[in-house]
Amino acid sequence: MTVTAEEVNEAGPEKILAPVLSANWDTPESWTLDGYRAGGGYRALGKALAMSPDDVIAYVKDSGLRGRGGAGFPTGMKWQFIPQGDGKPHYLVVNADESEPGTCKDIPLLFANPHSLIEGIVIACHAIRSHHAFIYLRGEVVPVLRRLQSAVAEAYAAGYLGKGALGAGGDLEITVHAGAGAYICGEETALLDSLEGRRGQPRLRPPFPAIAGLYACPTVVNNVESIASVPAIIDRGKEWFRSMGSEKSPGFTLYSLSGHVARPGQYEAPLGITLRELLDLSGGMRPGHRLKFWTPGGSSTPLLTDEHLDVPLDYEGVGAVGSMLGTKALQCFDETTCVVRAVTRWTEFYAHESCGKCTPCREGTYWLVQLMRDIEAGKGLLSDLDKLNDIADNINGKSFCALGDGAASPIFSSLKYFRAEYEQHITGRGCPFDPTKSTAWADDDTSAHLEVNA
Incomplete structure (x- = not known):
């Protein structure tokens, strides 16, 4: 769900939100070309095409837009890394393989407002002098895939894509690719390998994708939200964005x-x-x-x-x-949630999704799962807590990609803040939390249960 302007105003002036990408999500057929145009869609494209590619890059860089996919790297700077005059094709790859547990922003954005991404892609391709863009979508979300393909077809029919999309002689193609459900392909170099038809595994860097990315050519890989934010910046101004x-x-x-x-x-x-x-x-x-x-x-x-x-x-x-x-x-x-249980489930996910390329991640996540399951079941030892920390430390920062770091993070932080809860599982020989209460809404028995476990 999103929040309407009326609900924002009722919340008080100090709680004002900023509906931009989500401004029209609740309007009828917001995902169509006509629905997008009714809200000012494709207005920024004309402004961007009237600027030189280098000026567009400088404008986005000056706006301060940072990547919305995780690391927060400046988007304009990423575009600037693409070499010019190298005689090679340039590619834009949009990472829509949203697989992180808890992350659910790009899929609703694509479902309700896919043309904001398409307009952003055209502007970005103009900036980096690319004539072919790829959207790598999480394959399980079939309704989103169909809606995105429909929006791309509308953009072709309207002349925003295809021949002359980037001006005289400036053709632009978009390929929508559905992934096969591998979390590792959210990592940009594993995603590129998957696009090329190989097993999705992270690459050793350097070379970086900006120099040798897709098909060994200069490539920009950006998150959906990063690219979809560009039209609003071009249309309303970098000062507005920085405000x-x-x-x-x-x-x-x-x-x-x-x-x-x-x-x-x-x-x-x-x-x-x-x-x-x-x-x-x-x-x-x-x-x-x-x-x-x-x-x-x-x-x-x-x-x-x-x-x-x-x-x-x-x-x-x-x-x-x-x-x-x-x-x-x-x-x-x-407070009804067991930290140990939550971290165990996350650790199981990372062990399952490890591609196996890096020994610290492949072996370390397996042993983290064994220890976490024993602790959750009350079969662990107090010495296992230091062992958990040691294994996580041997994974963290020692893999090709950030999956290993992601597996170690919940271990480190939960031991930091909730070590006593881990110890309670070990000394009490089991989990003190009632699993039926951790997901249920408040009922007549909840207060009594909380008093017992206070």
Whole structure:
């Protein structure tokens, strides 16, 4: 769900959101070309094509737009890395392989507003002098795939794609590719290998994709939200974009609020808003419960606790407290949730999705799962906690890609904030939490259960 302007105003002037990408999600047929045009769609394209490619790159760079896929690397700077005059084809690849547990922003964006991505792709291809773009979509989301293919067909018919799309002699093709459900293909070099028909595994860098990416040619890989944000920047101006957010993290972004909250959904707000403010807008935690722990950017980011409710949700603010903003996937868990159980499930996911290329990740995630399962079942030893930390340390930073780091993050952070809960599983020979209460909404028996486990 998204939040309407009326609901924003009712929340008070200090809680204003910034519906830009999500502004028309609730309008009839927002995903169609006519629906997108009715909201000013493709207006930015004419402005961008009237600028030189280098000027477009400079404009996006000056806006301060940072990648919305996780690391927050400046988008304009990424475009600038593409060599010019090299005589090779240039490619734009849009990473829509949204597979991070808790992350759910790109799929609804593509479902409700696919033309914002297509317009952004045309502008980006003009900037980096590319004539072929690829959209690598998570293959399980068939309804989104069909809607995206329909939007691409509309753009071809309207002349936004195909011959002359980038001006006289400037042809542009878009290929929509459905992945096969591998989490590892969210990593940009594994995604490129998959596009080329090989097994999705991360590449050793250098060379970086900007020099030798898809088919060994200069390639820009950007997240869906990053590219979809470009038309609004070109249309409304870089000053308008910089008026939101913070100095180093300007602009608007989609926050995905999920878990034990009253009104989960997509909340589009300026960077720097706090979780406390987002919870105020969403009705808070489910009735009768309080926040215990949460993730700022999906399960691969170090978890935080209720003491971090007022941390600014931008790249610098979250980084200052030892976590990462990531994909802004705010998974909120209340006091009925067992931390050990949650971290065990996440660790099982990373062990299953490890591609096996790197020994620390392949072997380390397997042994993390064995230890976590024993601890959760009450079969562990107190010495296992140091062993967990040691194995996670041997994985962290020692793999080709960030999957290993993502597997280690929940281990490190949960031991930091909830070591006593791990010890309780070991000394008490089992989990003290009732699994039927961790996902159920408040009922007559909940308060009694909480008193027992207080």
